[in-house]
Amino acid sequence: MTLRSLLGRLLNILVTLFGVAVVVFVVIRVAPGNPIAMMLPPGASEADIDRLRALYGLDKSLVEQFVIWLGGILRGDFGTSISLRQDVLGVVLGRLPATLELAFAALVIAVVLGFALAILGTRRRQSATEGAIDLWNGITLSIPDFLWGLLFILVLGVAIPLFPVSGRISPRIDIDYVTNFYLFESILRFDGAVLRDLLAHMALPAIALGLPLSAVIAQVLKQSLKEVMGLDYVMLARANGFGEFAVIWREAMRNAMLPTLTLVGVQFTFLIGGTVIIEKLFSYEGLGNLAIDAVINRDLPLIQGIVLLFSVLFIAINIVVDLAYAALNPRLRHG
Amino acid sequence: MTLTRRALMGYGIAGLGFGALGLPNGARAQSGELTIAYNVNLPSFDPTVGPSAVNPTIQGIYQSVFDQYINQEPDLSFTGGLITEWGWTDDNTRIRMVVRDGVKWHDGSDFTAEDVVWSLERAGAADTGNPIQFVWSKIGNFAIDGNVITADVIEFEPTLFKWMGFLTGYVLPKAYYEKVGAEGFEAAPIGTGPYMVDKFERNAYLRLKANPDYWGGAPAFDTVTLKFVTDASSRVAEIESGASDITLEIPYEEYDRLTAKDGLEGVTTPVSDIGMIFLNDIEVMTDKNVRLAAAHAIDKSLIVDRLLSGYGVPIDTLQTPEYAAYDASIKVPYDPEKAKELLAASGYGPDNPVKFTIQTTRGFKPKDYEMIQAIVGLWRRVGIEAEIEVYEIAKHYELRAADQLAPAAFYNWGNSVGDPATSTGFAMFGPSPHSVWDTPDLIEKIAPLWGEANEEARIAGWKEVDKYIAEEGYVIPLIQYVQPIVHRTGLSVTPNVSGALHPYQVKPA
Numbered sequence: 001m002t003l004r005s006l007l008g009r010l011l012n013i014l015v016t017l018f019g020v021a022v023v024v025f026v027v028i029r030v031a032p033g034n035p036i037a038m039m040l041p042p043g044a045s046e047a048d049i050d051r052l053r054a055l056y057g058l059d060k061s062l063v064e065q066f067v068i069w070l071g072g073i074l075r076g077d078f079g080t081s082i083s084l085r086q087d088v089l090g091v092v093l094g095r096l097p098a099t100l101e102l103a104f105a106a107l108v109i110a111v112v113l114g115f116a117l118a119i120l121g122t123r124r125r126q127s128a129t130e131g132a133i134d135l136w137n138g139i140t141l142s143i144p145d146f147l148w149g150l151l152f153i154l155v156l157g158v159a160i161p162l163f164p165v166s167g168r169i170s171p172r173i174d175i176d177y178v179t180n181f182y183l184f185e186s187i188l189r190f191d192g193a194v195l196r197d198l199l200a201h202m203a204l205p206a207i208a209l210g211l212p213l214s215a216v217i218a219q220v221l222k223q224s225l226k227e228v229m230g231l232d233y234v235m236l237a238r239a240n241g242f243g244e245f246a247v248i249w250r251e252a253m254r255n256a257m258l259p260t261l262t263l264v265g266v267q268f269t270f271l272i273g274g275t276v277i278i279e280k281l282f283s284y285e286g287l288g289n290l291a292i293d294a295v296i297n298r299d300l301p302l303i304q305g306i307v308l309l310f311s312v313l314f315i316a317i318n319i320v321v322d323l324a325y326a327a328l329n330p331r332l333r334h335g
Numbered sequence: 336m337t338l339t340r341r342a343l344m345g346y347g348i349a350g351l352g353f354g355a356l357g358l359p360n361g362a363r364a365q366s367g368e369l370t371i372a373y374n375v376n377l378p379s380f381d382p383t384v385g386p387s388a389v390n391p392t393i394q395g396i397y398q399s400v401f402d403q404y405i406n407q408e409p410d411l412s413f414t415g416g417l418i419t420e421w422g423w424t425d426d427n428t429r430i431r432m433v434v435r436d437g438v439k440w441h442d443g444s445d446f447t448a449e450d451v452v453w454s455l456e457r458a459g460a461a462d463t464g465n466p467i468q469f470v471w472s473k474i475g476n477f478a479i480d481g482n483v484i485t486a487d488v489i490e491f492e493p494t495l496f497k498w499m500g501f502l503t504g505y506v507l508p509k510a511y512y513e514k515v516g517a518e519g520f521e522a523a524p525i526g527t528g529p530y531m532v533d534k535f536e537r538n539a540y541l542r543l544k545a546n547p548d549y550w551g552g553a554p555a556f557d558t559v560t561l562k563f564v565t566d567a568s569s570r571v572a573e574i575e576s577g578a579s580d581i582t583l584e585i586p587y588e589e590y591d592r593l594t595a596k597d598g599l600e601g602v603t604t605p606v607s608d609i610g611m612i613f614l615n616d617i618e619v620m621t622d623k624n625v626r627l628a629a630a631h632a633i634d635k636s637l638i639v640d641r642l643l644s645g646y647g648v649p650i651d652t653l654q655t656p657e658y659a660a661y662d663a664s665i666k667v668p669y670d671p672e673k674a675k676e677l678l679a680a681s682g683y684g685p686d687n688p689v690k691f692t693i694q695t696t697r698g699f700k701p702k703d704y705e706m707i708q709a710i711v712g713l714w715r716r717v718g719i720e721a722e723i724e725v726y727e728i729a730k731h732y733e734l735r736a737a738d739q740l741a742p743a744a745f746y747n748w749g750n751s752v753g754d755p756a757t758s759t760g761f762a763m764f765g766p767s768p769h770s771v772w773d774t775p776d777l778i779e780k781i782a783p784l785w786g787e788a789n790e791e792a793r794i795a796g797w798k799e800v801d802k803y804i805a806e807e808g809y810v811i812p813l814i815q816y817v818q819p820i821v822h823r824t825g826l827s828v829t830p831n832v833s834g835a836l837h838p839y840q841v842k843p844a
Contacts, residue, residue, distance in 0.1 A: 035386070037732035048469050049736070049768060055464050083378040083386050084537070086521065095538075153572045161576040166372070166569055171540045171560040283564045285539035293376055293538065293565075297386055298729050 013315055017308070021073070024307040025066050028300055035082050035298040056082055069304065079301035083293070088305035092287065096309065097180035098168055099279070099286035102209070103272045105202050109210035111264065114217025121218065122225040123244055137215035146277045149208035156204060163204050166283035170197050205282040209274055213267050220263050224256035258329055265321030269314045367557035369841060372564040372573035372582035376538055380524040381517070382505045383457070384464040389502050391749045395835030396561060399543055401526035402506060404451065404499035409831045409840065411607065411657050411753040413497065417451065417506050417527065421499070427491050427788050430474060432484045438550050440508045441525035448484050452477040453509035467503045470495065491786050493793055494754050501752040529554045529839040538563060543838065555842040574599065574821050581822040583836050586701065587644040590819035599821055604830035605648050606818045607751040609655060610700065612693070612811035613735070613744045615771040619691050620742045624681040626808030629743070630667050632674040632717045633710050635813055642702045642709060646817035652801040653748065653758045655815045657832050660755035660797040665805050674717040688720035693743040697725045700747045706813070707745050736768045747816070751833035755797030756785070763804060772809045
């Protein structure tokens with residue numbers, strides 16, 4: 001990547017973030033409901049309303065509020081949450097690890113399951129197995145993640161109570177970790193008890209999130225594999241005596257996975273968005289749950305902070321996908 | 336089907352994985368522990384500032400950690416809290432309070448009269464963000480003499496002492512708060528309440544441990560965990576799987592299903608939360624016949640039976656039977672023939688219906704939208720054609736504060752202080768930002784009651800106002816809600832009419 005293209009990319013990111021900042025700022029102020037009306041006690045007078053508006057800086061014009069907010073962001077100050085009365089950036093960054101870990105776990109499940117189904121379907125193409133895989137993919141795709149979540153709660157949480165149905169970690173467990181990346185830190189610390197508890201809490205929401213994505217991956221990858229399997233170099237590998245699995249995994253996969261990689265990158269951003277409902281359903285203490293509460297409470301600074309952080313996250317994911325794509329595709333790597 | 340070695344290994348690994356991760360959820364309750372699947376989050380720990388300070392449901396959590404100046408009992412009556420005696424001087428120019436002896440903060444320091452004065456002064460200061468500041472600022476010039484506090488009355492507020500057992504009426508630790516500051520207090524709050532904060536994971540759970548020196552007697556459980564499970568179906572799963580011992584605010588159908596199961600019991604109580612239809616003095620609602628016809632056309636008992644599984648109490652004023660100004664003689668009966676007559680007198684009927692919009696939330700309260708659908712159906716029979724407009728609760732607050740509600744708007748009004756001033760008063764007094772009925776006749780009737788010093792005359796006055804409102808049809812009270820609580824067998828749960836679930840009031844059966 002040249003310096004010019006790097007600067008161009010950077011400028012693009014800044015413009016995108018500014019656009020997001022403007023849109024989110026305006027939209028949540030135009031949207032019905034204002035935070036002061038939400039907290040008005042019985043008996044409040046006009047003077048009380050004015051006092052509260054001034055206290056939260058809502059007495060200023062929209063432009064003034066935006067300039068103050070933007071100026072604060074440039075200084076690293078995202079404002080104070082109205083409902084939590086805490087620094088927005090601290091709250092949002094504190095909750096981000098839970099969501100990232102959940103989304104990452106869902107992605108791993110989706111990729112492993114999707115790849116396995118795609119490879120199996122390719123190996124057993126035009127057989128009953130492929131038909132069964134297509135049927136399974138159709139089912140998992142047509143049922144939204146929150147319905148999977150409800151189903152898992154009823155079956156694996158209530159009927160056969162194998163897994164906890166709410167929270168990220170058991171209230172009984174005391175941990176004193178340095179970061180909020182509990183899962184990764186418990187692995188690094190070889191803290192088996194905490195890891196087991198975290199995985200148990202994460203299992204149902206992660207599978208619910210990952211299932212629909214696994215179907216998308218399986219279908220796209222299987223289609224790509226089928227196309228690649230007919231190419232000359234794959235035929236040559238087969239003629240050289242490689243087994244079918246080795247042909248798929250070593251020869252066909254590298255080319256076939258390029259479109260899947262792009263898809264996974266795009267879907268990962270949707271997956272993070274999907275955590276909002278799943279986190280609510282499982283009372284999982286991530287960013288999605290926080291976002292719902294922020295919207296219900298009309299906590300303007302918090303909503304703004306969450307949306308902006310989501311934007312940064314999506315941009316970062318796109319960059320990672322682009323880099324991975326370039327690394328796998330020699331034509332892009334060499335310009 | 337042939338079971339290959341590879342497949343067997345696969346099943347084995349999958350089984351081990353499930354076995355390793357899956358935990359038996361049932362029967363987890365340990366002796367001395369109580370887990371409650373709570374229906375709300377706890378956004379902030381300071382019970383005197385911010386939006387959570389005026390959220391009635393959260394008060395049960397606050398009251399576990401902090402004490403109020405005056406205690407409110409489960410039946411809404413008031414008893415001694417951190418002040419044991421209170422009252423006005425004969426001329427209502429001063430108040431006198433006696434502070435409870437022998438109380439300790441959770442850090443072991445002594446609770447003093449200074450804590451009370453500091454808390455009241457802080458609550459009354461305009462810059463601290465106390466939403467009830469307009470009440471607390473009506474007293475000042477505090478003086479302490481031993482355990483006795485006196486203060487000047489700046490403006491007479493008859494409900495002042497009721498507010499001391501209501502929203503933001505909490506005593507906070509002066510010395511500790513000044514030492515750690517607002518952020519330090521949020522991180523490690525202390526109070527004088529029956530439970531001490533052990534661990535708080537925002538949006539996840541609050542773990543409390545018993546305060547063995549609590550002045551009201553040691554709590555029954557060593558540890559109480561409040562899981563914040565805001566989704567009703569998840570709360571049902573929590574109690575049904577055995578992961579929680581108690582939950583509340585679940586659909587009535589689920590309540591009936593769960594309490595029929597072995598190992599689970601339940602309790603239902605009418606709470607201080609009512610469903611009502613605000614009428615705005617605009618468009619057709621300026622016609623008394625239309626208003627009264629709309630009221631008489633609603634069969635509230637039918638709605639309670641059919642939509643709320645029988646869990647609800649029909650009401651005819653904004654007072655419930657537990658409130659100080661409840662008057663059972665005020666009736667607005669279901670009478671569709673009378674409704675038709677009233678409409679006919681104004682030139683309306685089934686062939687020429689009167690038309691207006693009714694706003695409602697959907698899913699904010701149990702069967703809110705369905706209730707309005709049913710009411711619209713009943714109205715149609717007598718000659719009222721109402722168009723339903725669904726909005727979010729935040730929109731309702733905004734419109735109501737701006738006096739821009741539709742001619743009719745469904746809402747639920749909470750009044751756990753039980754005083755008519757905080758029900759009929761704030762909901763129907765035109766200048767209040769919560770009222771949308773602004774006619775001078777009603778303002779003139781209500782205005783003198785705000786400062787009425789004679790309690791008997793004050794309550795009688797509010798009853799008169801309620802009677803007048805019913806006769807004029809200025810509002811349509813619908814039902815008093817019933818709160819369902821499900822708990823495992825072996826527990827004794829005392830429900831509160833306020834709707835707040837107090838862990839301290841849960842004991843082993």
